[in-house]
Amino acid sequence: MADSTAAERRSPAAAYAARFEAASAGGGLRLAEIPFLTRVNLRVDPKSPAAERIGTAIGVPLPVEPGTVAGGGGLEALWLGPDEWLLVGPDGAAPGLVARLTEAAGGEHVSVVDVSAQRTTLVVAGERARDVLAHGCALDLHPRVFGPGRCAQTMLARAGVVLVADEDGFRVLVRSSFAGYVAEWLLDASVEYVAG
Amino acid sequence: MLLIPCPWCGPRDEAEFHYGGQAHVAYPENPAALSDEEWARYLFFRDNPKGLFAERWSHTAGCRRWFNAVRDTATNEIHAVYRVGEPRPVSA
Structure with missing residues (x-):
């Protein structure tokens, strides 16, 4: 009770940590949130x-x-x-x-x-990362066009995001209020790439 | 669906853009001196050509800049895009 004045901060996609981990277990895809950047x-x-x-x-x-x-x-x-x-x-x-x-x-x-606090960062990495994002993103994400060092503001599944390309995948900077929706969408889009 | 080449971001899906109507409609130099009819003509009257039409677009889901595009209203082909402040290309 002593710390009741200091509200514990929670990242927008914190509730998805376990499901992200489960979806990442197969090895072809890695989903995660990087909170509080x-x-x-x-x-x-x-x-x-x-x-x-x-x-x-x-x-x-x-x-x-x-x-x-x-x-x-x-x-x-x-x-x-x-x-x-x-x-x-x-x-x-x-x-x-x-x-x-x-x-x-x-x-x-x-x-x-x-x-x-405007956005949170979702990681979509692994060899299947591009396939997952391609379900809802019109950009050409091939490394020859959108490799490491590139970023873009665009739509992912009709939600506005900032996409950042990394060596092994992408970071999706999504607005906090859209984080739950995009997390659900990513999990749904990745079903076929996750070893069941 | 149109593929619109944003002058900053490159070709993007039409869903990322907002339409802004006819381009190059200058604000009257002295609005107070206009008659009601002239003011209404400035506010509401726009060209409606079948063919090349210079119009404004905003890349709302991207860099959020306004720019101009010359589009063929009959075929939806985009002949040129250019940044605000630049003149309409002669060839388009």
């Missing part, structure tokens, strides 16, 4: 001095090519739009990151918003 939305003119200062301050130059990811030092910058990025870092990094960005922005026209 830091995400900061950044909007700045890529040609402005502030954008360059921010790149230096966080140690990651903001990628200007559409749909690409730049990373380093535990931090990733995802291209969301020509003047918009999503910075992804480890749990707890938000206050420090926001402070560094705000300082680097100086007085310029820059928007920095901590949106960590």
